Amino acid sequence: MSSPDRDVPLAGAEPLIEVHAHFLHARCGRKDWQERNASRLRAGDRIGVTVHVASILGTWGHTSPIYFPSPADVTLGNDEMLALQKRESGRVRSYVTVNPNDTEHSLREIERCLAQGAIGIKLAASRRADDPLLDAIAEEAARRGVPVLQHVWQHRRRDWPGQEASDGVELARLAARHPDASFILAHIGGGGDWQHTLPALAEVPNVYVDLSGSGVDRGMLDRTLTAVGASRMVWGSDLTMETGLAKLWALEVIGLSADEMASIRWRNAARIFPRNSFPMLAVSASTVGAR
Amino acid sequence: MTTDVHTWIGGYPFRDVPHPDADVLARVLEREGVSGAWVGHLPSAFWRDPSPGNDALFKALEPWRGTLHAVPSVRPGWPRWEHAVRAAAGRGAPALRAYPPQWGMGPEEPSMRELAIACGELGLVLLLTTRFEDARQRHWMDSAGDLSGAAVRTLVRASERVHIVVCAAGRALIEEVHWGLTPAERARVWWDISWVWGPPEDDLAHLVRTCGAERFVYGSAWPLRLTQTPRANLALLPDDVRALALATGDAIVARAQLAAKR
Numbered sequence: 001m002s003s004p005d006r007d008v009p010l011a012g013a014e015p016l017i018e019v020h021a022h023f024l025h026a027r028c029g030r031k032d033w034q035e036r037n038a039s040r041l042r043a044g045d046r047i048g049v050t051v052h053v054a055s056i057l058g059t060w061g062h063t064s065p066i067y068f069p070s071p072a073d074v075t076l077g078n079d080e081m082l083a084l085q086k087r088e089s090g091r092v093r094s095y096v097t098v099n100p101n102d103t104e105h106s107l108r109e110i111e112r113c114l115a116q117g118a119i120g121i122k123l124a125a126s127r128r129a130d131d132p133l134l135d136a137i138a139e140e141a142a143r144r145g146v147p148v149l150q151h152v153w154q155h156r157r158r159d160w161p162g163q164e165a166s167d168g169v170e171l172a173r174l175a176a177r178h179p180d181a182s183f184i185l186a187h188i189g190g191g192g193d194w195q196h197t198l199p200a201l202a203e204v205p206n207v208y209v210d211l212s213g214s215g216v217d218r219g220m221l222d223r224t225l226t227a228v229g230a231s232r233m234v235w236g237s238d239l240t241m242e243t244g245l246a247k248l249w250a251l252e253v254i255g256l257s258a259d260e261m262a263s264i265r266w267r268n269a270a271r272i273f274p275r276n277s278f279p280m281l282a283v284s285a286s287t288v289g290a291r
Numbered sequence: 292m293t294t295d296v297h298t299w300i301g302g303y304p305f306r307d308v309p310h311p312d313a314d315v316l317a318r319v320l321e322r323e324g325v326s327g328a329w330v331g332h333l334p335s336a337f338w339r340d341p342s343p344g345n346d347a348l349f350k351a352l353e354p355w356r357g358t359l360h361a362v363p364s365v366r367p368g369w370p371r372w373e374h375a376v377r378a379a380a381g382r383g384a385p386a387l388r389a390y391p392p393q394w395g396m397g398p399e400e401p402s403m404r405e406l407a408i409a410c411g412e413l414g415l416v417l418l419l420t421t422r423f424e425d426a427r428q429r430h431w432m433d434s435a436g437d438l439s440g441a442a443v444r445t446l447v448r449a450s451e452r453v454h455i456v457v458c459a460a461g462r463a464l465i466e467e468v469h470w471g472l473t474p475a476e477r478a479r480v481w482w483d484i485s486w487v488w489g490p491p492e493d494d495l496a497h498l499v500r501t502c503g504a505e506r507f508v509y510g511s512a513w514p515l516r517l518t519q520t521p522r523a524n525l526a527l528l529p530d531d532v533r534a535l536a537l538a539t540g541d542a543i544v545a546r547a548q549l550a551a552k553r
Contacts, residue, residue, distance in 0.1 A: 010526050036491045039493050047527070192427050216520050240488050241489055242527050245527065249522075253322070
């Protein structure tokens with residue numbers, strides 16, 4: 001097999017927004033946290049990621065559960081994420097992570113972190129997506145014009161330890177109640193039965209499908225395209241960047257037009273995040289246009 | 292010359308898989324720059340007797356004889372299974388597939404040890420599959436579970452002639468088995484990279500550094516998984532390990548055949 005040219009991004013030079021990324025920090029209990037963060041940025045550069053939109057879920061389980069982070073850990077994780085965004089302002093943007101079980105704290109965090117440059121809200125698995133408790137957060141997202149990235153277990157058939165996971169049907173209910181908010185259904189390849197999710201989203205136009213996750217089932221991309229169209233697909237990698245790259249390469253051979261490919265790579269994300277969220281994109285897009 | 296050691300043709304019982312056909316596989320390999328593949332018959336893994344699938348496999352691959360190499364399945368303990376092993380060797384198969392979890396065989400299953408020994412005596416590589424799908428998405432009738440580390444270790448130790456390729460394993464299983472074997476034993480086990488995580492966790496880079504690149508071999512799990520994944524994983528390896536060469540299917544077969552002649 002031929003070696004790729006090191007100067008050319010592996011996924012091409014066109015803009016690329018990763019809508020689902022994570023970073024670690026010093027208080028998450030992992031000695032290799034800096035190495036992992038550096039690895040993500042290095043791999044992102046190799047792939048050609050223009051910007052990673054990322055979140056930190058508290059202390060990643062170190063001092064409170066990953067999916068049920070304490071208010072203090074939520075705040076710590078958000079602070080770390082905002083600091084990283086500041087350090088890597090050319091290639092990293094932040095979600096504000098909240099645990100909706102503490103509504104007041106969640107709303108305060110949203111206000112605080114959006115004021116400091118966060119551009120979306122991350123909901124993990126602290127509460128089922130269709131729970132009325134999430135309405136206040138969805139209303140705030142709509143009011144402020146930021147998308148909500150909702151962790152989803154594709155076709156959750158039972159409760160799993162350590163999380164109160166939601167599936168596509170449950171997210172669709174929340175999205176139907178809040179048609180003015182944009183929701184990103186997390187990691188269609190992130191575990192569970194993705195085939196169950198797709199029909200649940202057919203009539204909910206404000207839900208976008210994030211292609212991330214370690215799952216790389218053949219047929220997943222084609223059927224997502226058929227179910228929701230290229231205008232509702234967004235790219236990310238979550239915990240496995242090689243599967244993200246593989247999906248980009250696979251998208252290149254399933255018959256998409258250049259416009260559809262651009263939609264998935266960056267245009268859809270640029271549309272659902274607040275205006276001016278990605279100033280680096282203007283530079284990148286103009287560079288591409290000049291080639 | 293890269294060979295994908297982890298492919299099948301045929302349908303999967305628990306979900307629709309697009310175009311799992313030999314001609315499509317041949318085109319995909321050409322597109323990916325992969326020179327050939329070891330190919331199993333996917334439905335056979337779920338049949339009580341896989342032998343009818345072997346005939347279908349050899350017939351389907353016949354037009355691509357130089358590129359697609361049949362890897363038939365043999366269920367040990369089934370009447371005349373020894374004949375099926377000899378027949379596979381006689382037809383030029385580089386390896387045999389076996390699916391102990393799907394056949395209800397635990398790590399200590401005596402007939403699996405006998406199959407491993409028989410493969411070793413004929414210079415056939417034994418190819419095992421850790422999983423077909425992520426555990427979180429399995430069909431409620433798919434209750435077999437993953438291949439265990441104990442099962443692999445038992446088979447490696449069955450004979451010094453046994454050579455095994457384990458497909459679709461992740462870092463935990465690989466390390467459990469690799470470091471649970473003697474150096475001589477672990478030199479007879481290879482792992483395909485289809486299910487090993489890349490960055491930012493960098494499991495593949497870690498394993499290549501600690502276990503050695505020569506223990507790993509290219510595999511994709513086509514038609515179940517995107518064939519681009521192992522290529523992407525290799526392309527994203529950090530600089531210090533990018534140039535290291537993985538094992539090849541041909542080299543593994545050569546080792547197995549050499550051991551059989553001793």
